[in-house]
Amino acid sequence: MFELPPVPSWERLHPLVVHFPIALLMVAPVLIVLGLIRPRNRHPYHVAAFAIMLLGVLGAWLALETGEAAAQEALSQHLPGFMEALTAHENAANLTEPVFAGLTFLFGLLVFLPLVWKKAARPKLLAWLMLGYLLLYGAGMVMLTQTGHRGARLVHEVGVRAWK
Numbered sequence: 001m002f003e004l005p006p007v008p009s010w011e012r013l014h015p016l017v018v019h020f021p022i023a024l025l026m027v028a029p030v031l032i033v034l035g036l037i038r039p040r041n042r043h044p045y046h047v048a049a050f051a052i053m054l055l056g057v058l059g060a061w062l063a064l065e066t067g068e069a070a071a072q073e074a075l076s077q078h079l080p081g082f083m084e085a086l087t088a089h090e091n092a093a094n095l096t097e098p099v100f101a102g103l104t105f106l107f108g109l110l111v112f113l114p115l116v117w118k119k120a121a122r123p124k125l126l127a128w129l130m131l132g133y134l135l136l137y138g139a140g141m142v143m144l145t146q147t148g149h150r151g152a153r154l155v156h157e158v159g160v161r162a163w164k
Contacts, residue, residue: 011069021059053104060097089150096147
């Protein structure tokens with residue numbers, strides 16, 4: 001009979017949860033672009049992008065929390081180069097999560113403000129604002145990629161393991 005493995009402890013959840021926010025936050029701009037390409041159906045795409053961003057930011061917060069616990073456990077592994085790599089990863093993560101929280105808030109304004117303030121609903125203005133937003137979001141994606149890369153270095157170069 002098939003038996004599910006036990007749920008890992010909090011400090012060992014980080015490798016399981018960290019990839020979801022990365023994927024979600026990388027998919028959101030695709031929906032924004034689809035909304036720009038299909039202006040008559042723009043709003044559902046942009047609402048979906050906003051929902052995905054919210055889930056991504058919540059997932060990033062969870063990744064931060066589990067990462068803190070994982071770092072404490074990894075300290076016991078006494079690996080050379082660990083502290084430098086961990087500090088770089090933590091600093092990047094502690095900056096990236098609030099950047100995406102801010103980007104999500106800003107996108108929420110772009111999506112929902114035109115519903116209540118009709119002057120903001122002009123299609124050409126919205127399209128230009130969305131394009132500008134995508135440039136900002138692209139900078140956030142570079143930060144997100146760097147944060148993930150620094151985490152991967154902890155595993156693949158330094159040798160940190162969630163399970164011994």
